[in-house]
Amino acid sequence: MSALGQAIVVIGAGLNGLVAATYLARAGHAVTLVEADGSPGGMCANRVPISAFAVPPGPHLFTALDPRIIKELDLNLAFVARDLPLIGLRAEGPPLLLPRDVHEARRHLAPLSQRDGERFAAFRREHFAFARAMRALWWEEGELTDEHARATLRRMQVTSAAAWLDGAFESESLLAAYAFDVLAAGLSPSAAGSALLFTWRAAQEMCGLQGAVAIPDGGPSRLIDAMMNTAEAAGVAIRFESAVRALETDGERVRGVVLASGEKLPAAAVLSSLSKRQTLIDFLPPGRAGFATARALEKPQSCGEAKVLLTLSALPKLFEQPGRYVIAERLETSASAHAAARTGVIPADLALEIVALPTGGTPPVLLSILVRPVPVEPIGGWKDQATRLVQAVLHKLELHIPQFTGLVAGLAFVPPKSRDPFCMSAMVSPWRARIQTPLKGLYLCGEAAEPVPCLSGRAARIAAALVVADLQEAKT
Amino acid sequence: MSLLATPFHARAVEANRCNAWENRGGYTLARHYGSIAEEAVAARFGAVLADLSWHWRATFSGGDVDAFVAQAFSRNGAALAIGMSLDVLWLNDTGAVRGRGRLVRMAADRFLLLSPQDDRDWLFFAASLYGVACSEHAPDGLLALIGPTARKILTAAGLDADPPPSGLVSVSWRGIDLTLSRLGLGYELWCDADSGLIIWDRLVAAGRAFALLPAGQAALDILEAESGLFLPGRDFAPAREGFAPQPTPQALGLCSLVDRSHAFNGKAGFLAAGRDTQLSGLLMGAETEIAPRVLTHRGAAIGNILSSRYSPALQRMIGFALLSGSWPSGEVEAGSAPCRIVGLPFLPIGLSPAPTATERATEGAGGPV
Numbered sequence: 071m072s073a074l075g076q077a078i079v080v081i082g083a084g085l086n087g088l089v090a091a092t093y094l095a096r097a098g099h100a101v102t103l104v105e106a107d108g109s110p111g112g113m114c115a116n117r118v119p120i121s122a123f124a125v126p127p128g129p130h131l132f133t134a135l136d137p138r139i140i141k142e143l144d145l146n147l148a149f150v151a152r153d154l155p156l157i158g159l160r161a162e163g164p165p166l167l168l169p170r171d172v173h174e175a176r177r178h179l180a181p182l183s184q185r186d187g188e189r190f191a192a193f194r195r196e197h198f199a200f201a202r203a204m205r206a207l208w209w210e211e212g213e214l215t216d217e218h219a220r221a222t223l224r225r226m227q228v229t230s231a232a233a234w235l236d237g238a239f240e241s242e243s244l245l246a247a248y249a250f251d252v253l254a255a256g257l258s259p260s261a262a263g264s265a266l267l268f269t270w271r272a273a274q275e276m277c278g279l280q281g282a283v284a285i286p287d288g289g290p291s292r293l294i295d296a297m298m299n300t301a302e303a304a305g306v307a308i309r310f311e312s313a314v315r316a317l318e319t320d321g322e323r324v325r326g327v328v329l330a331s332g333e334k335l336p337a338a339a340v341l342s343s344l345s346k347r348q349t350l351i352d353f354l355p356p357g358r359a360g361f362a363t364a365r366a367l368e369k370p371q372s373c374g375e376a377k378v379l380l381t382l383s384a385l386p387k388l389f390e391q392p393g394r395y396v397i398a399e400r401l402e403t404s405a406s407a408h409a410a411a412r413t414g415v416i417p418a419d420l421a422l423e424i425v426a427l428p429t430g431g432t433p434p435v436l437l438s439i440l441v442r443p444v445p446v447e448p449i450g451g452w453k454d455q456a457t458r459l460v461q462a463v464l465h466k467l468e469l470h471i472p473q474f475t476g477l478v479a480g481l482a483f484v485p486p487k488s489r490d491p492f493c494m495s496a497m498v499s500p501w502r503a504r505i506q507t508p509l510k511g512l513y514l515c516g517e518a519a520e521p522v523p524c525l526s527g528r529a530a531r532i533a534a535a536l537v538v539a540d541l542q543e544a545k546t
Numbered sequence: 547m548s549l550l551a552t553p554f555h556a557r558a559v560e561a562n563r564c565n566a567w568e569n570r571g572g573y574t575l576a577r578h579y580g581s582i583a584e585e586a587v588a589a590r591f592g593a594v595l596a597d598l599s600w601h602w603r604a605t606f607s608g609g610d611v612d613a614f615v616a617q618a619f620s621r622n623g624a625a626l627a628i629g630m631s632l633d634v635l636w637l638n639d640t641g642a643v644r645g646r647g648r649l650v651r652m653a654a655d656r657f658l659l660l661s662p663q664d665d666r667d668w669l670f671f672a673a674s675l676y677g678v679a680c681s682e683h684a685p686d687g688l689l690a691l692i693g694p695t696a697r698k699i700l701t702a703a704g705l706d707a708d709p710p711p712s713g714l715v716s717v718s719w720r721g722i723d724l725t726l727s728r729l730g731l732g733y734e735l736w737c738d739a740d741s742g743l744i745i746w747d748r749l750v751a752a753g754r755a756f757a758l759l760p761a762g763q764a765a766l767d768i769l770e771a772e773s774g775l776f777l778p779g780r781d782f783a784p785a786r787e788g789f790a791p792q793p794t795p796q797a798l799g800l801c802s803l804v805d806r807s808h809a810f811n812g813k814a815g816f817l818a819a820g821r822d823t824q825l826s827g828l829l830m831g832a833e834t835e836i837a838p839r840v841l842t843h844r845g846a847a848i849g850n851i852l853s854s855r856y857s858p859a860l861q862r863m864i865g866f867a868l869l870s871g872s873w874p875s876g877e878v879e880a881g882s883a884p885c886r887i888v889g890l891p892f893l894p895i896g897l898s899p900a901p902t903a904t905e906r907a908t909e910g911a912g913g914p915v
Contacts, residue, residue, distance in 0.1 A: 356610075356613070356675035356676050357675045361668065363788075
């Protein structure tokens with residue numbers, strides 16, 4: 071700790087907590103990272119047992135990891151796949167392959183719709199250009215300078231994903247291939263502004279490629295291992311099994327945290343990588359974060375995504391090509407599926423994103439399946455409904471792969487994570503507005519501060535920079 | 547839309563010969579009983595009786611009610627003594643004004659809020675965070691007795707109790723339990739719905755010797771404006787969203803109703819909204835109401851007119867203005883209309899002290915001359 075260093079507490083040793091703590095420690099502050107569990111990683115930790123393995127409950131693909139974090143923190147990540155194509159499985163006919171190469175994508179689209187094949191290249195080019203322009207807002211605290219981009223943003227803010235795609239393409243199979251992505255963030259595809267979620271995805275950069283989807287070598291937990299080494303090398307004091315009970319405040323400013331054990335950790339700043347609800351409602355006295363905030367966070371997001379994990383005795387021929395496979399009925403029914411999920415019912419039209427991964431052991435294949443949209447709190451609870459959902463997933467796979475169930479050696483189910491309600495206006499609000507809280511000295515540095523919930527580490531990096539600047543300003 | 551009747555509606559119907567009605571808070575109320583100006587001026591020289599039952603009244607009790615009122619309102623209601631009250635604002639999370647009202651501590655664990663505009667959802671939700679129980683007083687009656695002879699009328703009617711300014715007392719008045727308060731322009735009588743007509747009749751009978759008049763809502767608006775009361779719903783549109791940025795207390799000149807020394811909802815936004823401002827009065831040369839606009843002095847903008855109306859007592863238009871700096875000397879302009887800046891209130895309403903024993907004897911003998 072330098073002479074200017076101050077005590078800072080970071081809550082949660084997931085990716086975001088580790089990133090924020092490392093940057094702050096590197097800036098010379100005395101950082102204590104507190105984690106409720108006995109090990110780091112959060113949603114990236116290998117916590118879900120299946121067959122003889124353990125896999126993370128969170129995302130199985132990396133789509134948004136901030137490249138500057140990888141570079142600045144020397145994470146040296148390796149990827150087994152750097153740019154997976156989107157492959158839409160069709161009930162009738164061969165799968166629809168949509169790789170990065172637009173000419174190849176056009177070749178695959180042409181038999182389904184000549185018009186879509188011709189439009190696809192221009193659509194992607196224009197969309198990627200707009201998404202790059204949006205990085206000024208989403209990657210930095212800048213603003214859109216290009217008038218064309220501003221006009222597109224205004225249009226996208228009031229356009230639903232379903233209407234936007236429906237206006238662009240006519241092929242049912244192409245639209246169905248996007249059905250999984252339009253159900254992002256637990257939002258209805260018919261919600262105004264949901265088209266912007268597509269742009270968010272397209273703005274990301276993985277492995278130096280815009281809009282790429284990658285699989286890290288060793289899985290997401292390898293990233294956590296690398297971050298742990300970096301954090302410890304930077305001097306972060308990490309305390310496991312140290313759940314936070316409350317935040318200490320003097321009415322207007324946070325003064326530290328109180329652990330479940332009763333121990334108090336004084337701090338000049340507290341960064342929370344947990345949800346807004348946990349941070350601002352559970353840890354603070356009633357109403358202290360603001361009545362409107364309390365009301366906005368009263369109920370969690372009603373829709374989310376569940377994860378079904380299957381170990382297979384052999385890799386089905388259908389999944390031999392590396393890719394991000396999507397099974398969905400139709401785009402137009404995704405809005406009604408979302409409406410059903412909102413009421414606590416598991417919808418009949420589920421969209422699946424499937425990735426086949428080698429286990430390196432027996433059974434040899436792991437099928438990681440994300441399922442959208444599902445209710446976060448289904449009627450009857452997940453104890454009753456998990457079996458029903460898994461059966462629905464297996465039934466969908468069976469339609470594409472005869473005797474698929476016979477290949478299944480083991481299965482596991484991860485219910486949807488309870489998230490803060492998605493706020494569309496937060497997608498275009500400045501970083502500072504998302505990171506700062508009504509209480510001075512308290513900052514959000516996790517998913518809750520991202521424009522769209524994702525695993526990027528970007529919020530943590532920017533939050534750390536804000537905290538350093540605020541502490542410096544307070545000192546001078 | 548169906549409109550509600552207040553407990554005094556039957557008497558208002560009898561007195562309202564012009565059939566001039568209006569809707570406030572869902573209630574049918576007399577706009578005036580013949581002449582707005584006459585009713586407004588009567589409150590300056592005698593007394594008027596006005597129906598305030600449409601005002602939103604909510605009780606907060608139990609749970610951590612002290613913590614709730616401390617956090618919810620711009621002044622620390624938790625420090626109030628029983629029977630005393632405060633003029634308060636409540637702000638949204640970004641520091642914009644959602645409402646204005648009078649907060650009364652009724653008991654150690656019970657508060658009452660009186661406001662011309664309801665904010666049920668906001669305050670009841672906020673109260674629920676503290677385990678505070680909420681209830682409304684929709685069917686009850688609230689009658690105002692305003693004017694210099696108000697005290698004498700009460701005494702003549704046999705109501706000797708005299709609450710302190712901003713306070714209230716519970717009394718039993720010839721078999722009727724009611725609350726007498728001094729929270730607004732004069733005295734207020736709080737009663738249950740069934741007692742409403744009896745109380746009206748008793749006051750009218752006692753006030754006959756003092757030329758007591760019923761006053762409609764239009765006259766009441768004038769009296770409140772003359773007294774410098776800048777109220778939500780009538781003079782400004784309050785924020786109705788939890789994160790709306792406007793109107794701040796600074797933008798309304800209501801910073802005097804904010805106590806910076808305690809933590810309250812929206813404080814950070816209030817502090818960030820700039821320096822304190824103060825509402826000023828305008829005596830205007832215009833003949834009709836002037837819509838909100840820029841106020842100028844020798845061609846330079848010096849502030850904004852927020853609202854205006856005619857004052858029969860002053861025989862001219864009056865308005866509320868928010869100035870960006872100190873008061874300039876001489877005349878200022880609102881468009882082509884010349885104006886003069888004055889302090890608030892324009893014209894306070896006096897309440898004469900309780901009559902002496904001699905006066906009582908005289909009144910009892912035949913009323914004042």
